Amino acid sequence: xxxxxxxxxxxxxxxxxxxxxxxxxxxxxxxxxxxxxxxxxxxxxxxxxxxxxxxxxxxxxxxxxxxxxxxxxxx
Numbered sequence: 305x306x307x308x309x310x311x312x313x314x315x316x317x318x319x320x321x322x323x324x325x326x327x328x329x330x331x332x333x334x335x336x337x338x339x340x341x342x343x344x345x346x347x348x349x350x351x352x353x354x355x356x357x358x359x360x361x362x363x364x365x366x367x368x369x370x371x372x373x374x375x376x377x378x379x
Contacts, residue, residue: 337375344372 322339325331331339351365 341372341375344368344375348372 322331322336326336348365348368351361351368355362355365
């Protein structure tokens, strides 16, 4: 699934659609991991751009990378 945005209704609608698909079994586990991975890539991109501004951003960027690695390992 694509179309995630960080602000406005589109991000909420996308999240709600994705969650509904997961909980209703319309989406397979693999597709769920793919959707989460796509969101993680977007978050990583955002934190990569701001990670040098503050140590908190740097720590969050590392957390995002760690979560992403766990998703890849489970795939």
